[in-house]
Amino acid sequence: MAEIEQVRLSMGGFEVNSYVVHAPEGDIIVDAGAEPEKILAALRAPVAAILVTHGHADHVGALEDVRRETGATMYMHPADAEGAGVSPYEPLQDGEGMALAGQGIYVLHTPGHSPGSVTFLVGADQIVGDLILPGSVGRTDLGGASWEEIEVSLRRVMPYWEPSTRLYAGHGDPMVAMEELEGNPYLPLGVV
Numbered sequence: 001m002a003e004i005e006q007v008r009l010s011m012g013g014f015e016v017n018s019y020v021v022h023a024p025e026g027d028i029i030v031d032a033g034a035e036p037e038k039i040l041a042a043l044r045a046p047v048a049a050i051l052v053t054h055g056h057a058d059h060v061g062a063l064e065d066v067r068r069e070t071g072a073t074m075y076m077h078p079a080d081a082e083g084a085g086v087s088p089y090e091p092l093q094d095g096e097g098m099a100l101a102g103q104g105i106y107v108l109h110t111p112g113h114s115p116g117s118v119t120f121l122v123g124a125d126q127i128v129g130d131l132i133l134p135g136s137v138g139r140t141d142l143g144g145a146s147w148e149e150i151e152v153s154l155r156r157v158m159p160y161w162e163p164s165t166r167l168y169a170g171h172g173d174p175m176v177a178m179e180e181l182e183g184n185p186y187l188p189l190g191v192v
Contacts, residue, residue, distance in 0.1 A: 001123045002028075002103045004168055007042045009034040009062075016058045017170055019127055023048065026101035029066060030120065030127050031170060033058045036065035047072040048101035051092075053129025054117040055080030056142075059170060077109060080116025083144075092118055108157060112150030113138030119157050126157060126177070127168045134172040137186045154188055 007018040011034040018039050021028040026048040032039055039062065047070035052060060055076065063086065067074055075098075076089045094109035106121040113130045117138075120127040130138035131153055140147045158181075165177040181187055 004122060004125060004127070004166075004174075005042055006168065006174060007039055009038060011035075011058050011061060014058065015171060017168070017172075018062075019168055020044075021101075021103065021105075021122060021127075023101035023103035025103075028100050028103065028105075029070070029072070030168075031059040031129065032062040032066040033170075034061045036062040036069065039066055040069055043070075045101075046070075049098075050074040051105075051120060051127075052076040052080070052084075052086070052089075052118075053120070053127060053170065054114040055084030055086065056114060056130070057084075059129065060084050060086060077116035077118050079111070080114050083116075094118075108153075110153035110156060112140065112146055112148075112153045114142070115144045117153070119153075121160060124160075124162045124164050125166045125168065126160065128157065128170075130170040131157065132167055132175070132180065132184070132187075133169050134175055134180070135184055137184075138170075151188065154186075158187070 003022040005020045016033040019030040020042045026045045030051045074089045077092045096107040098105045108119045110119045161177040167175040
């Protein structure tokens with residue numbers, strides 16, 4: 001199974017996470033938000049793809065630098081790509097199963113924090129962007145955000161949780177899903 005490595009980035013004093021999925025046949029970068037040199041230093045193998053959980057600046061700020069250095073294809077949901085000014089890209093679709101660098105990745109469209117937010121299922125783990133944060137959920141006071149959609153999206157990702165599932169968020173430390181279920185007041189009860 002692939003190892004998911006957290007890369008902590010600083011964007012004007014604001015911390016954001018990027019991830020490198022060390023897959024069997026190469027690396028996959030998720031969310032190139034800032035400090036491209038840190039992201040590139042975490043690589044162990046050629047980059048098979050760059051994935052984007054959502055189009056906010058703190059998640060795509062270093063995208064062009066990383067794409068230029070790696071030559072990798074970038075994948076993003078169309079609902080966020082235009083607003084982020086990202087081009088070219090391959091569109092992500094809800095329910096899409098991808099095989100990248102020998103690793104299966106399943107895509108769930110999980111809007112609420114932004115219209116094009118997605119969650120990536122990597123084995124039993126999930127890279128959730130800003131859908132779920134430690135003890136909280138993503139902001140819904142931004143343009144295109146919706147508390148009602150966040151609630152629906154949470155109900156979509158939670159049935160995939162197993163006792164070992166880890167959640168990799170855009171900010172903060174990785175979480176154990178079942179611990180978050182017990183301690184995060186924003187998660188709907190009775191779903192898992």
